Amino acid sequence: MVHALREAHRVIAPDGVVVEARPAAIHRRVAVQSGKVRRHVGVMRENFHRERHADRAVARSVRAGWFRECAVRSFSCTRTMDTLEDYCTWLGEFYTVTDSPPHEWLVERIERALEKAPEGSRIIIAAPVTVRLLKKI
Amino acid sequence: MAIHVDPEGREIRALERVAEWRRKRVLEIGCGSGRLTLRLAALGASVHALDPDPKAVRLARRNLPARYAARVRYRVGDAAQLKLPDASFDIALFSWSL
Numbered sequence: 075m076v077h078a079l080r081e082a083h084r085v086i087a088p089d090g091v092v093v094e095a096r097p098a099a100i101h102r103r104v105a106v107q108s109g110k111v112r113r114h115v116g117v118m119r120e121n122f123h124r125e126r127h128a129d130r131a132v133a134r135s136v137r138a139g140w141f142r143e144c145a146v147r148s149f150s151c152t153r154t155m156d157t158l159e160d161y162c163t164w165l166g167e168f169y170t171v172t173d174s175p176p177h178e179w180l181v182e183r184i185e186r187a188l189e190k191a192p193e194g195s196r197i198i199i200a201a202p203v204t205v206r207l208l209k210k211i
Numbered sequence: 212m213a214i215h216v217d218p219e220g221r222e223i224r225a226l227e228r229v230a231e232w233r234r235k236r237v238l239e240i241g242c243g244s245g246r247l248t249l250r251l252a253a254l255g256a257s258v259h260a261l262d263p264d265p266k267a268v269r270l271a272r273r274n275l276p277a278r279y280a281a282r283v284r285y286r287v288g289d290a291a292q293l294k295l296p297d298a299s300f301d302i303a304l305f306s307w308s309l
Contacts, residue, residue, distance in 0.1 A: 075309055078240065078290035082303035085238060085295045093230055094305045095222065128309040145229050149221045156213040164214055203222060203307075207229045 075131035099125040141208035241308020245271030261288035
């Protein structure tokens, strides 16, 4: 990750910036939504190894004098899925990237919530995303 | 299958608040299938978008609208070894990829 920041520093112009956006190290909340009604189902269990590693890489690039942190913003980012199959597909990709523990318990909870919810209800995953602006020094 | 990321467009609004994108040369690192790339192009940026996954890059190329073809380039690449010249971009964007 530090190598990627080093390379970014090299390829941007002297007055250039790095914008770094990624989910914050806060557990994703899962809900089932029908119309405007959102029913909370559970919270995902994630280990955040990657996020902490990335935080350390950014801090190291600032300490090394490559960048100065100019702004940090956060917003809530949602992911909507039409079916439980969609959620399971996403979960498969999520495991390969994050090395997180299994979530079968959450899949069962979502299944039960969808059975009780009106037809056309969707699965919503919400997580804060942080955007950092790093100015090249 | 229908998975929609950020259907409200909050991410692009947050990006607009931290930087000016119009007429900028942007290197997007971790473009995936081009979800954010097209939104940046719509803001007026020229985007060189990289991803290590060839399948994602193929999909992104297939989904590239003709109106952005002159300003968007997709490449398979590794963020730690960019085969790009020094000082050739105004903004480097790590989109969920650091």
